Amino acid sequence: MRIEDVYIWDINAKWLGITPYQLMENAGSGVARTIEERFGKGLKIAVFSGTGNNGGDGFVAARHLSFENDVTLFLVGDEAKIRSEEARHNWEILKGLDFVKIKVLKDSAYIKSLDLSAYDVIVDALLGAGTRGEPREPIRSAIEKINEYAGKAKVVSIDLPSGYPSGVRVKADFAVTFQWDKEEYDGFERVIVKIGYPKELYHLVGPGDAKFALRKKGEHKGQNGKLLVIGGSGDYYGAPYLASKAASYLVDLVYLAMPSEPAMRISDLDLILRPIGGRNFSPGHVHELLSIAEKADAVVIGPGIGLTEETKEFVREFVKRCEKPMVIDADGLKAVAEDLSVLNGKTFVLTPHAGEFGVLFGVKPESLFIEKAEVVGEKAGEVGGVILLKGAYDVISDGKTWKCNRTGNRGMTTGGTGDVLAGLVGALLALGNEPLRAASAGAFLNGLAGDMVKEELGENFTALEVAKKVPHAVRWVMEF
Ligand SMILES: NC(=O)C1=CN([C@@H]2O[C@H](COP(=O)(O)OP(=O)(O)OC[C@H]3O[C@@H](n4cnc5c(N)ncnc54)[C@H](O)[C@@H]3O)[C@@H](O)[C@H]2O)[C@@H](O)CC1
Ligand SMILES: [K+]
Known part of the structure; x- marks a missing residue:
């Protein structure tokens, strides 16, 4: 599977009536399920989200995880930059929840001073398939901060280690990627979860x-x-x-x-x-x-x-x-x-x-x-x-x-x-x-x-x- 096929199948899925909301929900819930299966429940979990749809998957994962874990969501960047309808929708839901703590991080110096030692699991939802070039601030500082804890906490990336394919990237234990392994992905461990694309997509022209x-x-x-x-x-x-x-x-x-x-x-x-x-x-x-x-x-x-x-x-x-x-x-x-x-x-x-x-x-x-x-x-x-x-x-x-x-x-x-x-x-x-x-x-x-x-x-x-x-x-x- 190539990234261009994912782009095409995504549009064809929409043509079949499968909404971006459904895909994001399945992606985020798949990440949460994978984490609980691997590491158990009752954990202290930090989710780092960017403002794109990778971050949106992080919002959904945070909601699912919050049912049986102690979850803090760090939004890295400006809330106003959450543009896609589905990411914004999931962000608004999170803001209304008492059992998910939210922190908005815009300042690189502040990010550098964070202490994450209390967390068992760090979820990396900063950047995904929409990454262009080397990570810029304040995302870059967040990546470096997460890497300080690699080997201490479990680090799980959503879709791909943020920063990939550049050298400045999250050192993840593994990435949870969606439905298909992509030929372009290399050099990190992947767990694949299905998010509801039907088999028709292999054959349907759309x-x-x-x-x-x-x-x-x-x-x-x-x-x-x-x-x-x-x-x-x-x-x-x-x-x-x-x-x-x-x-x-x-x-x-x-x-x-x-x-x-x-x-x-x-x-x-x-x-x-x-x-x-x-x-x-x-x-x-x-x-x-x-x-x-x-x-x-x-x-x-x-x-x-x-x-x-x-x-x-x-x-x-x-x-x-x-x-x-x-x-x-x-x-x-x-x-x-x-x-x-x-x-x-x-x-x-x-x-x-x-x-x-x-x-x-x-x-x-x-x-x-x-x-x-x-x-x-x-x-x-x-x-x-x-x-x-x-x-x-x-x-x-x-x-x-x-x-x-x-x-x-x-x-x-x-x-x-x-x-x-x-x-x-x-x-x-x-x-x-x-x-x-x-x-x-x-x-x-x-x-x-x-x-x-x-x-x-x-x-x-x-x-x-x-x-x-x-x-x-x-x-x-x-x-x-
Ligand atoms: N069908 C799909 O397309 C699905 C996509 N999903 C998720 O959506 C992700 C892709 O979402 P997007 O296309 O919104 O992209 P991303 O969330 O990867 O990132 C886009 C955002 O990051 C910023 N950005 C790009 N490069 C940057 C850099 N070098 N430094 C700092 N900021 C940078 C952009 O300005 C934009 O705001 C996937 O990786 C996956 O996690 C899932 O919801 C499942 C379904
Ligand atoms: K990521």
Whole structure:
């Protein structure tokens, strides 16, 4: 488990209706329970809280411990800085209790003069996952004060030893950390308590995935992704246009490469058109397209590209030689289905619906959800990339783990929503996301945009309307 997963699962838990209050209550009570199990009851306990949510866990732990122990809560910092609703709520409760003694410590000199020799247990809730840089005063003095008693009193840190990962940190007997051990944590002993995250979080795609995938990287033009979309043939230009349009809301630049005939139908100032000679792509175009791909961060290939032999050959040759992360969609899937070895060593997302999945792998995904997840995972492992199987529930796998996206509605069976999806996944790859994350977040945003259109128009809408809702879906996610 990485810290970024915790961030994502937290948001997804909120989406499932699990409140920060519940999590904090479970965290604090888990700490209290662990202390009583290890050290017994009837103890004299000092809890040192900071003003963030780590401190909030300390407030809850103090309340639980006060039932059968003698507890003093030291708030290190200014009461006015307790900002989160849940930490403030628990602070107000503590202030109303007679059996918890409260001391507010703002002055470093005073902290240095404290005598803690009467305490059996010191709980360290000064700083947790929100720590930025070396501890500053007055927290720093509190850490040094606690360390004077290391080895004399039992020192239990909440989530991590305050100050970690800097060298100025609490010397804890152990830390009580929550639900999962985090890969980044190292060099201190950990006891893990569950705080009520449901198992669904392993598989559910939610706003957390999208929010994480959409975080901005740079303020300068071109730093937030450049995508190349390759598609279109004959008179067919709608599909690559939809993919490009949807992507243009997420990345700084979209190059749309299309045979010149269909390209003439498009006049959209948000896209950079790259017309290619002829009515459809053929192997002679590979070199030219690879050099455009050089300028992009990711590529979408396939929407509306057609199924003539020379085009299929073009797709395979391009995929084989392209070093950028790719989304392979629609007719592009049928082209690579004839020789899956072109995918070897590539970074890619395949976005088949059930029929295309059958063409690719010679098997129809089972209708039972869990079997579907299994077969998608198996095939993703075989091809060495990510597969996003579109359906009422989208199933996404990289061969190691699988995810399920539930946004979207029946109205999205209308033609072109798959192209919008391919564009979004491509854009999220161009933003630097891992393929599994890009595919998950893209599926979520596409479905959410579709749900927003349905809210307005009912179930009869078009894919262009879904594409144009993308910025609204993004705003909803970022504000969630
Ligand atoms: N789902 C979650 O996110 C949960 C979080 N929980 C707790 O919440 C903690 C994270 O809470 P927060 O994000 O509020 O962060 P913290 O409580 O770790 O710290 C944030 C506060 O510390 C200050 N600060 C940051 N770096 C500092 C430094 N170097 N010196 C002095 N002050 C500094 C900040 O200004 C801020 O006021 C976790 O460690 C965990 O204990 C638990 O309640 C369980 C659930
Ligand atoms: K801590």
